[in-house]
Amino acid sequence: MTDLDRFLATFLNPAVAGQYAGAIAAGVLVTIEVAVAVLVTGLALGLGLAVLRAYRIRPLNALIVIFVDVFRALPPLVVILLAYFGLPNVGVTLSAFAVLWLVLSLVLAAFAEEIVWAGILSVRKGQWDAARSTGLGFAQTLFYVVLPQAVRLAIPPLTNRAIATTKNTALGSVIGVGEIINQAQTAVAVTGNATPLLMGALAYIIVFVPVLILAGRIERRFAWRRA
Numbered sequence: 001m002t003d004l005d006r007f008l009a010t011f012l013n014p015a016v017a018g019q020y021a022g023a024i025a026a027g028v029l030v031t032i033e034v035a036v037a038v039l040v041t042g043l044a045l046g047l048g049l050a051v052l053r054a055y056r057i058r059p060l061n062a063l064i065v066i067f068v069d070v071f072r073a074l075p076p077l078v079v080i081l082l083a084y085f086g087l088p089n090v091g092v093t094l095s096a097f098a099v100l101w102l103v104l105s106l107v108l109a110a111f112a113e114e115i116v117w118a119g120i121l122s123v124r125k126g127q128w129d130a131a132r133s134t135g136l137g138f139a140q141t142l143f144y145v146v147l148p149q150a151v152r153l154a155i156p157p158l159t160n161r162a163i164a165t166t167k168n169t170a171l172g173s174v175i176g177v178g179e180i181i182n183q184a185q186t187a188v189a190v191t192g193n194a195t196p197l198l199m200g201a202l203a204y205i206i207v208f209v210p211v212l213i214l215a216g217r218i219e220r221r222f223a224w225r226r227a
Contacts, residue, residue, distance in 0.1 A: 009193075010193060010194050010195070011194050011195055011197075011198050012195060012198065013193050013195040016187070016191050016193045016195040016196065017195050017196075017199060019187075019191075020183070020184075020187040020191075020195075020196050020199065021199070023183045023186070023187060023196075024180065024183055024184065024187075024196065024199045024200060024203055026178065026183065027178060027179050027180040027181075027182060027183035027184070027200070027203070028180055028203050028206075028207060030097075030177065030178050030179045030180075031169050031179040031180050031203075031207060032207065034097065034100055034101055034104070034166075034169045034172065034177070034179065035166040035169055035207075037101050037105070038101060038104040038105050038108055038165060038166055038169070039108070039162055039166060041101070041105040041108075041109075042104065042105040042106070042107070042108025042109045042112060042162070042165065043108065043109075043112050043158070043162065045105065045106075045109035045112070045113075046108065046109040046110070046111070046112025046113040046115070046116060047112065047113075047116055047151075049064050049067075049068075049109065049113040050112075050113045050116035050117045050120060050150075051142065051143075051147070052064065053113070053117055054117075054120055054142055054146075055138075064113065067110065068110045068113050068114055070110075071106050071107050071109075071110035072107075072110050072111060072114070076103060076104060076107050076165075076168050076171055077171050077174065079103045079106075079107070080099060080100060080103045080171055080172075080174065080175060081174065081175070083099045083102065083103055084096065084099045084175045087099075096172065096175040096176045096177045097172075097177055099175060100169065100171070100172040100175065100177050104165055104166070104168055104169070107165055107168075108161065108162060108165040111161045111165070112158060112161065112162075115154045115157045115158050115161065116150060116151065116154050116158075118154070119149070119150030119151065119152075119153040119154035120146060120147070120150040122150070122153055123146045123149050123150055123153075127145055127146060127149070128141055128145075128146065130145075131144070131145040131146075152222050155218060155219060155222045156219045159215040159218060159219055160215070162215075163208070163211060163212065163215060166208075166211075167204075167208065173185060180200045180203050180204060180207075181200055183196070183200070184196040184197050184199065184200035185197075
């Protein structure tokens with residue numbers, strides 16, 4: 001057997017690929033479910049925290065800053081393990097899927113809050129003053145004038161961070177979430193063949209390349225052009 005034959009038998013074994021194609025496909029569905037749930041929850045929570053921070057209530061702002069700093073500093077894997085193995089000790093039992101969704105949502109929310117908050121701060125003070133001079137209140141100025149500009153400024157870094165966070169769905173394999181990597185690792189353990197890992201890598205490309213293309217189009221569509 002030549003080196004090429006051994007490589008093909010190890011990474012491109014048709015029999016193994018056919019046997020575990022269904023399992024990898026099931027992992028793709030779980031990965032997409034987690035990713036969509038994380039995106040919706042994380043971005044919504046991050047936007048909400050940035051809006052609350054704009055009211056500049058000191059005790060509340062201090063709590064938001066602590067939350068953001070903690071979840072931006074800790075590796076997501078550490079938080080996942082702490083939540084999955086630690087919460088049952090205080091009477092809170094969550095499924096592995098729920099732990100992965102919750103932790104990644106909080107991580108994305110922390111980054112999203114900081115990005116949107118930076119967008120709010122970047123809006124010129126004259127925009128606030130002009131809106132207030134027309135009789136708009138603080139909340140109206142924030143929601144109708146400042147926030148639309150801030151979100152548009154925040155879209156490029158938000159899309160990049162959202163993609164980076166959703167790829168962390170692979171961390172669910174350490175707590176038994178049946179996503180792509182978990183299914184691939186299980187298949188490798190059973191067969192002793194690396195073909196499922198290559199299938200998993202291809203599955204990630206199939207799932208995330210369209211997302212990257214869509215993110216690029218969104219960034220170009222909402223690119224900020226100042227006069």
